[in-house]
Amino acid sequence: MPKKIMVVDNEPDTVELVKAILEDKGYEVVKAYSGMECLRKVDAERPDLVLLDIMMPDLSGWDTYGRLRKKDQKIKVSFLSVIEISKERLDKLLQSGLSDYITKPFTADELVVRIRRILPG
Amino acid sequence: MKIGLKLIISFELLALLVIVVVGYALFAQASEAIEERTIAQLESVVVLKENRMNDFFKENAEDLTNIQEESSSLLINQESKKMNYPEDIRRVLNGKLGNNPDYIEFFVLDPDGNVYASTNEAQEGKIKSNEPYFTEGKNETFVQSFYYDSALQQPAITISTPLKDNEENVVGVLAGRLNLEKISEIMVGMSGLGETGETYLVNKFNFIVTESRFEKDMALKETIYTDGVKDCLEGNNGHGHYIGYRNSPVIGSYAWIPERDVCLLAEIDQDEAFAPINRLKDIMILFGIGTAAGVSVLGIFLSRKITNPINELIKGTEEVRKGDLSTRVNVRSGDEIEQLAIAFNQMTSDRKRSQEELKKTEEEKREELGQLVKERTQEIEEKTRALEGSRLATLNILEDVSEAKDKLGQSYSELKKLDSMKDDFVNIGAHELKTPLIPVIGYLSMVIKDPGLSEGNRKKLEIAFKAARREEKLVKDVLDISKLESGAMKFEMEDVNIQDLVDRSVQEMQSPAKERGIVLESKSLQALPKIRGDPQRLEQVITNLIGNAIKFTDKGSVTVEAKQDGSVVVVSVKDTGIGIPKEAIPKLFVKFYQVETTLSRNHEGTGLGLAICRKIIEAHNGRIWVESTLGQGSTFSFTLPIEKTEHLANG
Numbered sequence: 101m102p103k104k105i106m107v108v109d110n111e112p113d114t115v116e117l118v119k120a121i122l123e124d125k126g127y128e129v130v131k132a133y134s135g136m137e138c139l140r141k142v143d144a145e146r147p148d149l150v151l152l153d154i155m156m157p158d159l160s161g162w163d164t165y166g167r168l169r170k171k172d173q174k175i176k177v178s179f180l181s182v183i184e185i186s187k188e189r190l191d192k193l194l195q196s197g198l199s200d201y202i203t204k205p206f207t208a209d210e211l212v213v214r215i216r217r218i219l220p221g
Numbered sequence: 222m223k224i225g226l227k228l229i230i231s232f233e234l235l236a237l238l239v240i241v242v243v244g245y246a247l248f249a250q251a252s253e254a255i256e257e258r259t260i261a262q263l264e265s266v267v268v269l270k271e272n273r274m275n276d277f278f279k280e281n282a283e284d285l286t287n288i289q290e291e292s293s294s295l296l297i298n299q300e301s302k303k304m305n306y307p308e309d310i311r312r313v314l315n316g317k318l319g320n321n322p323d324y325i326e327f328f329v330l331d332p333d334g335n336v337y338a339s340t341n342e343a344q345e346g347k348i349k350s351n352e353p354y355f356t357e358g359k360n361e362t363f364v365q366s367f368y369y370d371s372a373l374q375q376p377a378i379t380i381s382t383p384l385k386d387n388e389e390n391v392v393g394v395l396a397g398r399l400n401l402e403k404i405s406e407i408m409v410g411m412s413g414l415g416e417t418g419e420t421y422l423v424n425k426f427n428f429i430v431t432e433s434r435f436e437k438d439m440a441l442k443e444t445i446y447t448d449g450v451k452d453c454l455e456g457n458n459g460h461g462h463y464i465g466y467r468n469s470p471v472i473g474s475y476a477w478i479p480e481r482d483v484c485l486l487a488e489i490d491q492d493e494a495f496a497p498i499n500r501l502k503d504i505m506i507l508f509g510i511g512t513a514a515g516v517s518v519l520g521i522f523l524s525r526k527i528t529n530p531i532n533e534l535i536k537g538t539e540e541v542r543k544g545d546l547s548t549r550v551n552v553r554s555g556d557e558i559e560q561l562a563i564a565f566n567q568m569t570s571d572r573k574r575s576q577e578e579l580k581k582t583e584e585e586k587r588e589e590l591g592q593l594v595k596e597r598t599q600e601i602e603e604k605t606r607a608l609e610g611s612r613l614a615t616l617n618i619l620e621d622v623s624e625a626k627d628k629l630g631q632s633y634s635e636l637k638k639l640d641s642m643k644d645d646f647v648n649i650g651a652h653e654l655k656t657p658l659i660p661v662i663g664y665l666s667m668v669i670k671d672p673g674l675s676e677g678n679r680k681k682l683e684i685a686f687k688a689a690r691r692e693e694k695l696v697k698d699v700l701d702i703s704k705l706e707s708g709a710m711k712f713e714m715e716d717v718n719i720q721d722l723v724d725r726s727v728q729e730m731q732s733p734a735k736e737r738g739i740v741l742e743s744k745s746l747q748a749l750p751k752i753r754g755d756p757q758r759l760e761q762v763i764t765n766l767i768g769n770a771i772k773f774t775d776k777g778s779v780t781v782e783a784k785q786d787g788s789v790v791v792v793s794v795k796d797t798g799i800g801i802p803k804e805a806i807p808k809l810f811v812k813f814y815q816v817e818t819t820l821s822r823n824h825e826g827t828g829l830g831l832a833i834c835r836k837i838i839e840a841h842n843g844r845i846w847v848e849s850t851l852g853q854g855s856t857f858s859f860t861l862p863i864e865k866t867e868h869l870a871n872g
Contacts, residue, residue, distance in 0.1 A: 111656060111659070113659065113660045114656075114659050114660070116660075117659060117660050117663040117664060118663075120664070120667065121663065121667060124667070155648065155649075155652050182651050182652050182655040182656065182659075183648055183651060183652070184651075186711065186713050186757075187713060187756075187757060188713055204655060204656075204658075204659045205655060205658045205659040205661070205662040205663060205689075205693055206659075206662065206663065207662055207663065207666035208663060208666045208667040208670070209666060210666075211663075
């Protein structure tokens with residue numbers, strides 16, 4: 101069964117880029133353009149991983165992550181953001197169950213490698 | 222145990238004791254008395270009967286003697302000195318029977334002892350020579366009593382007297398048989414001995430001689446061996462109580478009558494004799510029961526009288542224990558308990574009084590205290606008023622101070638707002654600057670891999686990709702320097718081991734160094750104290766310096782060294798590169814300044830690296846500088862202050 105990845109970003113170009121890269125590698129990709137849309141779709145879609153942008157207009161990535169985590173302790177989430185965060189914050193997030201923090205821009209290889217690390221097999 | 226029960230038991234025991242003792246004594250006394258009386262009675266009966274019997278015999282003996290005297294001439298032929306014809310004698314004897322009702326037979330015995338003539342003709346001719354009345358009667362008047370006449374088959378008494386002629390010669394024996402019933406009559410006749418009393422005669426052979434009052438046909442047929450008879454037959458007169466011949470206990474009195482060779486006994490059943498006592502015993506028992514009941518009642522009554530007042534007292538103490546000191550116990554028993562109740566009442570009222578007094582004192586004291594407090598409060602208020610004046614003065618100062626604080630607070634919140642605005646600005650800036658690069662770098666990196674791509678196209682795309690990467694770095698640097706300059710950069714200060722950072726940096730930069738064929742190494746001379754700094758940013762500085770060193774060195778080495786110098790740690794990156802012209806040195810750390818030399822144009826610097834390093838180091842209270850000789854190499858160094866305590870520890 102191919103792994104399903106949900107990509108959440110208000111920037112359509114980014115969403116399309118991620119979709120192109122991952123589908124090329126055999127992943128199934130689900131799109132969401134806002135935090136709310138992500139939360140709406142996540143129960144039905146049940147993705148193996150959620151790639152979450154941070155700077156989004158309605159519901160920020162932080163809040164979306166908080167709600168996702170409250171809903172489902174086990175769901176795998178990785179941020180996908182231009183913002184660089186402090187080591188301290190990153191450690192806290194990793195402890196809370198965040199799988200990774202991938203910075204943009206990224207090359208196709210970088211993205212795939214990081215995702216393979218989160219979703220082995 | 223309750224008092225009532227104690228009383229009842231004590232009384233019952235006492236009563237019982239008394240009854241038993243008294244009863245027993247009475248009983249014993251009465252028994253004795255009755256026995257004595259009975260015996261006396263019996264004895265007198267014995268005497269009476271004896272006399273009567275003796276009288277009977279005496280009389281009848283006399284009568285026979287008289288008959289002999291009177292009739293001898295009729296009975297005896299005086300001339301022949303022989304007895305007349307039997308018919309004649311018979312006639313005479315019969316005549317005598319009429320006059321002597323006690324006799325039932327007269328007869329004459331010849332000198333041989335044969336019955337010569339008898340009023341009972343059938344007896345004539347019988348031999349009676351062995352009979353004592355013949356053998357004795359020949360000599361004198363003889364009473365043979367209480368023998369069993371075998372011929373007649375009945376007990377008999379016979380009196381005999383010698384038949385004499387006028388010359389006193391014994392011609393024969395005149396005898397008369399007595400009516401035994403007469404004796405029995407004497408014996409059995411009422412003598413006031415009650416229902417069970419009787420008298421009877423017993424002969425030497427233990428045969429009862431007279432008829433028993435109670436059992437028929439005993440005379441001279443049954444024997445009696447009671448203690449009384451035994452004792453009597455030994456020749457004793459006496460009395461006692463023993464088992465009678467009817468197997469019932471009797472009291473008896475007896476006398477041995479030697480003339481008749483018989484025992485005369487008078488007996489009465491003990492039951493009858495002691496009947497009165499038994500009645501007494503029954504009365505006593507009833508009395509005892511009655512007393513017990515009465516005592517119980519008395520006991521209950523008495524105990525009530527005692528326990529009721531006591532219970533009153535108990536109730537009273539209960540009330541007091543619960544706290545009600547107005548309780549009074551009402552007891553009018555007129556005894557010690559009443560006194561106790563009075564004392565109790567006294568005690569509680571005393572206690573109540575002292576309690577009230579105590580309360581009163583307490584209240585007084587409280588009032589005093591209140592008064593005292595009021596006075597003191599007044600004093601304090603006066604003093605406070607005095608202070609008010611100075612207070613107002615201070616208040617004004619305080620007001621000013623708080624105003625200043627408010628302003629400070631305001632500026633602080635303004636600053637914070639500014640700060641977050643800066644953060645937002647930086648974030649938004651970063652976002653906007655970086656966002657276009659995302660698809661560029663992303664797609665280019667993908668497409669470059671396309672196997673269907675021509676070599677020429679691939680090369681073009683690679684150039685574009687690298688340019689995009691350079692742009693990405695430039696954006697990063699610009700953002701960094703802008704954050705550093707605006708103060709938006711947040712350092713995460715920790716205790717840092719500089720040597721670790723150096724080693725990590727050196728490790729990371731090994732491959733670019735190898736690509737250019739130069740040696741990159743670190744030298745550590747000594748153990749370095751920890752310094753306070755942001756490890757990420759400091760590593761960034763070291764990496765930047767190493768990167769520059771590698772870029773400007775074609776051959777040789779780059780050496781990184783860290784050491785302590787007094788109160789600072791000095792890190793230096795030394796290369797054997799092309800060096801820096803003197804005039805360029807002051808401008809090195811300035812934004813966007815890039816050293817241009819004819820020799821190297823393909824460096825990919827942004828001109829911001831050193832400026833960023835300077836900002837970072839200066840933010841750490843350090844200093845950064847360079848020493849360089851053109852053509853020989855350059856050494857970039859920076860210092861970081863050591864924590865005071867650490868500094869002291871390491872001298």
